[in-house]
Structure formats: structure tokens, C-alpha cells
Amino acid sequence: MDVLNAVFRWLHILAGVLWIGMLYFFNWVNGPFAATLDGDAKKKVVPELMPRALFWFRWGAAWTWITGFVLLTIVFYHGGLMFDGGAGWTTAAVVMVVLTFAATFLYDFLHRSFGKDPKVFGTIAFVGTAIMLVLMVKVGGFSYRAFNIHLGAMFGSMMAFNVWYRIWPAQQKIIAAIKQGSAPDGALVALAGSRSKHNTYMSLPLFWAMINQHTVVFSGGNFGIPSEYSFVVLLAVILVGWHVIFQCYRKSTKVKGF
Numbered sequence: 407m408d409v410l411n412a413v414f415r416w417l418h419i420l421a422g423v424l425w426i427g428m429l430y431f432f433n434w435v436n437g438p439f440a441a442t443l444d445g446d447a448k449k450k451v452v453p454e455l456m457p458r459a460l461f462w463f464r465w466g467a468a469w470t471w472i473t474g475f476v477l478l479t480i481v482f483y484h485g486g487l488m489f490d491g492g493a494g495w496t497t498a499a500v501v502m503v504v505l506t507f508a509a510t511f512l513y514d515f516l517h518r519s520f521g522k523d524p525k526v527f528g529t530i531a532f533v534g535t536a537i538m539l540v541l542m543v544k545v546g547g548f549s550y551r552a553f554n555i556h557l558g559a560m561f562g563s564m565m566a567f568n569v570w571y572r573i574w575p576a577q578q579k580i581i582a583a584i585k586q587g588s589a590p591d592g593a594l595v596a597l598a599g600s601r602s603k604h605n606t607y608m609s610l611p612l613f614w615a616m617i618n619q620h621t622v623v624f625s626g627g628n629f630g631i632p633s634e635y636s637f638v639v640l641l642a643v644i645l646v647g648w649h650v651i652f653q654c655y656r657k658s659t660k661v662k663g664f
Contacts, residue, residue: 411480418473422616425466425569426609428459433606434658442663445587453585460577467569474562482552490549502546506556509538510567521600528648535560535644539637550625550636551618557640558615561608568601606655610647614640 436459443451482488488499516534521527538560542553576598580590614621626633 407480407484411477414473414476414480418470418477421466421469421473424462425470428463428466429602429605429609430654431459432463432602434654438658438661439663448584449587453581456577456581460574464569464574467566471562471566474559478555478559482555488549488552489547493547496547499546499548502542502548503556505538505541506560507563509534509560510563513564514567514572517600517604524600532641532644536641539640543634543637550622550633553637554615554621554640555618558612558618561612561615565605565608565612568605572601573598573605607648607651610651611640611644614643614647 436455440448440452488495512534513531516530517527520530535557539553539557542548542556546553548556576594579594580598583590624631624636624639626636631639
């Protein structure tokens, strides 16, 4: 198990760097750059650049999710880190694990229903995340490390879903339209853009979840944080992470070519 732990961590980091690196490239480099291109330039550049970039992007996402799930199984489900004080698995805990991954489909439904206003949807997403964390702790009995990593698993699953089932299908049609010299479907452009932006905002809280064992200083007993409310720290991390990403978007519009 120790060998598998090391190997899959290595592969997980490789796939994750590939995936998120491409995600940041699309949002903070390629997006502002593409806005400077005229129709003829887009017709030449987009069909050559985007399929190459999206290949690494989508397979990086797939292998990040696969290796992450293997690590979750090795370290938490097999490694005994799910619960504190020797507590074991209960029906409620199993249900919460299932909900962690099933939440992807609720997220997709909510965005399709309430996603026109980013601020409204952002509020809904934050409240929904807070509810999930409370349920993980109060119903599922998850330990500090367990609810952190399962928040990461939830975000990571949503992000991988977006890549394969929303961004990639939309981009295939967008690229084909640009190659033919016609305007892409505005709804597809909006869908791919919004889901890519969602992934960018989820990425920084996901990193916090991934460094898991290095954040236990916030698990309770320090800085006046009671252990039973340590999930509030994670909610604060999400807000701080979202603000950092917002500032990166602002900066990306100010960086210019020579």
C-alpha cells in the first residue's frame, strides 16, 4: 500500500499539473489573446491550437480524477483516516460519500436552472457547499482530514464532469464553426466559458484539500477554533481562494503582448 500510495501521488500530481496548467492557460492567456484576433486569424489559429490544447486538458482531467479516486481509497477508505476516535463506517457515512460524487449532477442542474446571473449562482454554490460540509461532519461523522479531502473530491468531480461533458463537446462545435468561417453558437460559447470559469474558481480550494495533512493546524484547538466547527475554516479558505482567482482574472486583462 505504501508503494501504491507513492506511485499514485506522483501520477496524480503529474496529471493535475497538466490539467490545471492548461485550465489557467485557457482562462488567463488564451482567452485575452483570442479576443485580439480578427476572423481570418481565428480561422487559422483556433483549429490548430485548440484541439492540441484540449487533448492534454481533457486527458489530464481524466487521469487526475482516476488517480485521485485511487488515492482516496488507499489513504482514507483503506487507511482508516475517515473518522476520529476509532469510529467506524455507518450508513450515514456511506450515504455522504455517495452524495459527495452525486453532487456533480445537482451542480449541473442548478447551473442550468439558475446560472444566468453569476453572483446568484455563486451564492447558491457557496450555500450548497456549506450544507454539504455540515452534513459530512454532523451526519457522516467525517474527520477533519476526511471532510477536507471529500470537499476536494466533490469539486474535482464537478470539474472533470465539466471538462468531458460540457466544455469538450461545446468546444468541438465551436472549433468546427470557426474553421468553416461561421459564427459559433453563442449558447455553446457561454456554456463552455462559464464552466471553464467555474473550474478555475474551484481549483484553488481543491489545492487546499489536496495538501490535506499539512492543514491540520486548523483542525481545532489552535487559534481558538473548536474542533466541532473546524469546517468553518474550509469555508473561509473557499472564499479567500475565490477572491485570489478573481484577482487573477482582473490581472489577465491587463497583461499585453509586445
